[in-house]
Amino acid sequence: MKKKRPKFLLNEAFRKHGDRTFLPHLSVDCVIFGFHEGHLKVLLLKWKDGPWCLPGGFIKHKESIDDAATRILKERTGLDAIFLKQFHAFGDPLREKGKRHQEGWISKRFVTIAYYALVDYSKVFPQPDSFSSECTWCDVHAVPNLIYDHKQIMKVALEALQLSLNDHPVGYNLMPLKFTMPELQRLYETILGQSLDRRNFQKRMLALDILVKLNERKTGGAHKAPFLYRFDKKKYDRAVKRGLGAGF
C-alpha cells in the first residue's frame, strides 16, 4: 500500500542538492477542493512543528509542469486522472516572507505555479509528505493561517473556480456517482458563497442537458426523499469542451 519514498526527500541532501533533481526557483502548489456534507473543503498539510500550507512540490528537470502537478496531487490523494487546472503563477520576490533560514537551493526565492483540483472527497485518503505531520481536509471558510502567500493563492483559486462556473459545468469531479439536486445546489452555493433559488437552479441545471434523472430516491434523510441524478459523461465532456456559451 505505502510506497517507500526516495531517500533524498528525507535527508539533508535534498535541502542542499535538490536542484540536481528539481528545477531551482520553481515550485508547484495545488489547491485541492473536495465537497463533503454540504461543505467545500481544501486539503492542507501541516509541517512538522510548523504552520499549515498547501500541498506543493517541485518540477523535475525533464518533467512538464502539468505532470509535476499531477504527480504531487497523486502523492497526496492517491488519485490520478482528476480535474486539474493551472490558474496563476505567483512571483513576488517577497512572497515567502518569514522563510526559515536554510542552506542551498531551497533557501532561494521561488516562483510558484498554482493549480486547483476538483476531487471526489470520498475517494481521497490524505497522505502527509515527508516534511509534514498531518494532511487533512479543512472547511474553505475556516482555514487557519497559512504559510507565505498560500492564503492568497487559495483565494485566487476560489475566484478562478467561481468564474469557471459560467463557462464550464462543475460537479462531475466533486460529486459522488449518484447525487440529489439539493446536494448539487449546495455545491454551487458553497463555491459561490451565496444561496440560489431551488426551482430556478433545477431548471438551469436540467437545461444544460448533462444530467440523467434516475428512478431512485435517496432515503434516510429526515424528510421527503429526493430523486437521485447522475451525470451523462459524454454530454458533460462535450459541455466542458465547447463551454456553456454565454456572452459572445
Place this chain on the structure above:
Amino acid sequence: MKKKRPKFLLNEAFRKHGDRTFLPHLSVDCVIFGFHEGHLKVLLLKWKDGPWCLPGGFIKHKESIDDAATRILKERTGLDAIFLKQFHAFGDPLREKGKRHQEGWISKRFVTIAYYALVDYSKVFPQPDSFSSECTWCDVHAVPNLIYDHKQIMKVALEALQLSLNDHPVGYNLMPLKFTMPELQRLYETILGQSLDRRNFQKRMLALDILVKLNERKTGGAHKAPFLYRFDKKKYDRAVKRGLGAGF
C-alpha cells in the same frame, strides 16, 4: 531618447552568466495586441539571422514577475501603465525544440510565464532588443512561423482575450481617445473572429454605460460621417473591477 543598454546584454557574458542577474529556467513572454486600420495586430521580433518570436525576457533576482513583464513591455514599446495580464505558464520540457546549442544557463530548459498586453497602436514605437534585427506589428491572422511554442502561446492568449470580453470591457487600451462605433465593433469582430450585428452591437455597448457620445462626427471617410465616442474612464474602470456580471 535612446538609453544605452547595459553591456552584459550584448556580449557573450550574458549568455554564460546571465544567471547572475536573472533567475535561471524562467522567462517571460508577452503577446502585445494593438489595433490598426481595422486589424488586430501583435508585436513580433525577428532574431538576427533567425526566426520570428514574441517579445520576451527574464526575471531579475529581486524582481516580481509582473514587474519583469512591465519592464519588457516598456523596453519594446516605450509604454508603461498599460493593460497587462498574466494568462498562462508554459512548461513542457520540449517546448523549446530546435533550440540552438549554446553554453551556460541560457542553454537550459525554460519555463515561460506569458502575459498579454493591450496597447494603443498609435502610441507605440517598436524597439528591437539586442538579439533582434526587427520589431514590427503583424496582423494576427497572418503571423509567420514563430520559434518554439510561441504560436501556441499566441493562440492561448487570443482565447484568453476572447473569454475576457464576457467579463470585462475592452477597448480603452486599444482604441485611440476618440473613435466611432463601427471602429469599436471592428475591434470586437477581429478579436472574436466573427461578424456582429451592427444595431445590436451598438445597443449592447451603450447598455454597458461606459461610453460618451460626442457631438462630433468623423469626416473624411467616403460615406456618411459616423459619430465619435470616447470612454468614460471612471465608469469604465468600475466596470473592469466589478465585471460585467453575466452568469452566476
Place this chain on the structure above:
DNA sequence: TTTCATTGTGTATATGGTACACAATAGTAT
C-alpha cells in the same frame, strides 16, 4: 445630379432569468 456604400435608428419576437405558492412525503416526536 445621380449613385453607392455606409450610418442612424426602432420594433417585434424569441429566449432566458427571476420571483413566487402549494401539494406531497418521509421521518420524528408524542
Place this chain on the structure above:
DNA sequence: ATACTATTGTGTACCATATACACAATGAAA
C-alpha cells in the same frame, strides 16, 4: 397511530435581455 415539520416536486406569470430585421439620411465620388 397520529400529528408535526422540514423538505421535496412542480408550473406559471413577469421581466430583462438577445436576436432578427428594414428604411430613411448622408457624404463623397462619379
